[in-house]
Amino acid sequence: MAAGLTGAAILGRIPGRIILSDPAPLPPQQSFQSCEFCHGRGRLRSTSSFPGISPQRFQQRRGATVISAAMAMAATQEAFVPSRDSRREHLEQSFVAAPSPRNRADDASLNNPLLRRERMGCGWLGVIMEWEGVVVEEDLSLDRKAWRAIAEEEGKSLPPAFLLKRAAGMKNEQAISEVLCWSRDFQHIKRMAKRKEDLYQYMQRGTYRLLPGSRDFVQALKRYKVPISVASTRPRRITERAIEAVGMEGFFDEVVAAEDVYRGKPDPEMFLYAAERLGFIPERCIVFGSSNSSVEAAHDARMKCVAVAGTHPVFELGAADLVVKRLTELSVVDLKNLADLDAPEFQAPEPQLEESREEDRDLEERRFMAL
Structure with missing residues (x-):
């Protein structure tokens, strides 16, 4: 705003008004000069552009225009600038933290703080x-080699890859009787299972890698x-x-x-x-x-x-x-x-209401009467 008050000195400020001193005289032959207080209706011109007007009269008109424009701008700024209290309230509301979710593991009714801390720990899982x-490396190729070795010793046909893949993770006795179907005799199954495990340990040589x-x-x-x-x-x-x-x-x-x-x-x-x-x-x-x-x-x-x-x-x-x-x-x-335990998959299924049998009876009676 100070750039627009060319030629005038500001003596003081009153809410809604600006007190100016007499504007300084302009040169007699001033060229066109833009003024931001003319609301886009034209430019401030020199006295040479207004024939018949004395320089003193021109200076008075120019000072009145500048003062009225400055008063209008000051009133506009004061109307849109929020007060200090409103800005403080806005900042306080913007920094209000959201409420934290309730801890389902905590029980406020317990009077023992150590017990509450234990409940919020990890000892309940x-x-x-x-x-x-998971802990050590697993070599499935050695397991397949052990199965093929025991098959050759027992005179059995070599098991296919899909059967060995199915037997992975099972007990040896379970795989021999249910997957490979080599025998139904309990003693024979125990002997082959022990032999297969010995072959696997021999091939592995007791090496484990975490x-x-x-x-x-x-x-x-x-x-x-x-x-x-x-x-x-x-x-x-x-x-x-x-x-x-x-x-x-x-x-x-x-x-x-x-x-x-x-x-x-x-x-x-x-x-x-x-x-x-x-x-x-x-x-x-x-x-x-x-x-x-x-x-x-x-x-x-x-x-x-x-x-x-x-x-x-x-x-x-x-x-x-x-x-x-x-x-x-x-x-x-x-x-x-x-x-x-509050997860959806652990929730008990909602009880379903049984369908009313009276409607079924009425429907059967209507069909019987129709016949």
């Missing part, structure tokens, strides 16, 4: 981890006091020896081996027994597997399943509740959300 494919991030993830679970159980279809002596070989003894609360269950995957018996040993209901347990048979067994037991894509690609494990490439991609918050 359990983790069941498969040993091979998957990247598996040790760190198990340590994080132990730090948050999450009970962990290992589930394996290998014999107990072999599973415990493997745990000692990788230096993870004492990390797991329970070990479920082949001797503890009658059937392996995809039967949920192994996972149900592991949940019983941990002391949790199935809905509070999360299974970590590496195959579709593990996902099927976990869902049949009403457990959530996290699939680790290692021996199988990610797109083949889409039936799992969560698919990761490494265990380090998970956090404890993800596990608590999976084990939430």
Whole structure:
């Protein structure tokens, strides 16, 4: 606004008015000069453009025009500038935080703060981890070689690839009797199952490699006091020896081996027994597997399943509740959300009202009368 008040000095400000001194005289031969207070109706001209008007009269008219335009602009600015109180209220309303969601694990009626802290912790969920494919690397080629070796020893035909793929994850006795159908004699099945496991251990030579991030993830679970159980279809002596070989003894609360269950995957018996040993209901347990048979067994037991894509690609494990490439991609918050009993899949089905039988009787009577 100061640029528009050319030739006039501002003496003071009053709300709605500006007091100006007498404008300074313009040169007699001034060229055209634009004025922003003329509302777009023209330009301020010099005295040479107005014949018959004295320079003093021209200066008075010009000063009156400038003063009225300045008063109009000041009134417009004051009308649109918000007050300081309104701006403060607007800022306070814009920075009001949204209310945080209620923590379903917390119970405000409990008077013991330590008990409330325990409820909001992670001790109310359990983790069941498969040993091979989740904690250590799994070599399916050695397992197929062991099956072919025992087939040659027993004089059986070599099993096709689709049968060996189906037998993966099962107990040896279960695969021999139900998938390969080599024998129905219990003693013969036990002998072949033991021989096959010995061949597999001989080919493996007791070498185990931890998957990247598996040790760190198990340590994080132990730090948050999450009970962990290992589930394996290998014999107990072999599973415990493997745990000692990788230096993870004492990390797991329970070990479920082949001797503890009658059937392996995809039967949920192994996972149900592991949940019983941990002391949790199935809905509070999360299974970590590496195959579709593990996902099927976990869902049949009403457990959530996290699939680790290692021996199988990610797109083949889409039936799992969560698919990761490494265990380090998970956090404890993800596990608590999976084990939430308020999730829709854990809700009991809504009771459906039975259809009224009176309408059916009326319809039958009408049909009978029509006949």
